[in-house]
Amino acid sequence: MGGIGKTTLAKVIYNEIMDYFDSCSFLKDIRATVLHLGGLKCLQNQLAADLSRCKDQDFTTTDEGMDELQRRFREKKVLVVLDDVDDSNQLKELASVAWFGPGSRVIVTTRNKNALGLTPEELQYEVEEMNPVWSMELFCKHAFRSDSPTVELRALSDAIVNTTGGLPLALEVIGSYLCGKGKVIWKETLKKLKEKPHMKVQEKLRISYDSLELEQQKIFLDIACHFIGKDRRVAIHMWEDCKFYPESGLDELILRSLIKIGGDNTFWMHDQLRDLGRAIVQQEDEKEPGNRSRLWNNEEALSVLQEKKSTLACLRLEPSRYPPIVAL
Structure with a gap:
């Protein structure tokens, strides 16, 4: 990725x-x-x-x-x-x-x-995200010009590093931005990062998304908003009915390192890619969730249904938090 x-x-x-x-x-x-x-x-x-x-x-x-x-x-x-x-x-x-x-x-x-079109004589290596120890070290090199955080900002450093999912670009960009900034800015940055990735990181990640065909983009957004950790068979029939050609679409997403499918047949996506997908959907209408193509936030989805606003959105409500909605 x-x-x-x-x-x-x-x-x-x-x-x-x-x-x-x-x-x-x-x-x-x-x-x-x-x-x-x-x-x-x-x-x-x-x-x-x-x-x-x-x-x-x-x-x-x-x-x-x-x-x-x-x-x-x-x-x-x-x-x-x-x-x-x-x-x-x-x-x-x-x-x-x-x-x-x-x-x-x-x-x-x-x-x-x-x-690549690899032959048997050629070797392939897939670069993985950094482990937590190296992630913290890289972040600190840019945020503090040292290998470890200050006592005052240790907890915030841990939280920010966790939001990056071990992505070196995000660690470098965010660390450099926060270098020399006050604690208030650190807290505000953490809050923003929980909502969407940093703009420079998002621009870099979006290159792969923009290169996809329209149906493949829709599959990517569906996974980012609704199907991470879900069995692929739950979604495959829906995409077939929509004529998205899901088998070839999923294969392309895997080849571009945008998703992975685990041994238990469930979708996995890097946190930064998930946040990119959700940010793309949010940009469809920043102020009115009911006009977006997908809703994954429980509060927003419930509000749209209760207010009976017209929407073409796909909804996801977690049953553990809300009872089934029979009629509104």
Whole structure:
């Protein structure tokens, strides 16, 4: 998922082993570069310039770039990092370890496992969220410039770190924001984080959501609002009736690390992704819950029903807190 630390990890590995290779190149933000800065030909030129240590590269087409990269560097032992790949064609036209000399390595970071097309010789590693001890240490490095919190802010630090779900991006962004701030700001920030993720974190996470098809987005929002911890079979029939093609939709969400399905067949979603989904639904109408497509808050859902406001929303009422509603 976004913000989990893929690029940071790749940079550490790159810096640790680069001296063992004849030439090296780190192509960052490939998704954004292809989208905004001239496409794959621009990246091929950069790759050739990095590996040859010459800046006058200018391929006229991507096909020429592929041919030239293989011809020039087939005898060189190279290290290439392709950061934030989101399409298999990007790998096809940028770099394959088979193009280069023996001992070469190509490291790829991606949010989309479909982009990899792994062969048996290739290895895959899924970056997981940080454990509580490391999460606190990372947060404190940014919030306090030390490895541990102050006595006065320890309890608030624990609460804030817990809301991030071990997401390094959130720990860094929120910690940096709170550095030097007073306790009142810390309390206010914690309250905001319990309602929705920090704006910068949300922007990073939303990239994966925006890349989904409409039906897949609806499935994602349904899970975020209603089905975390629920058996997938409870929802699958509903999505089939809605013609959302749920099997392929769920497969795409899993491949993009937006959800997981546990051994007990239940949905799991990172807390920050859950909060992103709910924030997207809230933005449909900030003031009037009855105009939103989904309601998950018990008080809001009950209020909409009691006031008999027109709504197309899906509702979730927890039976442990409220008796069944027969008529209103």
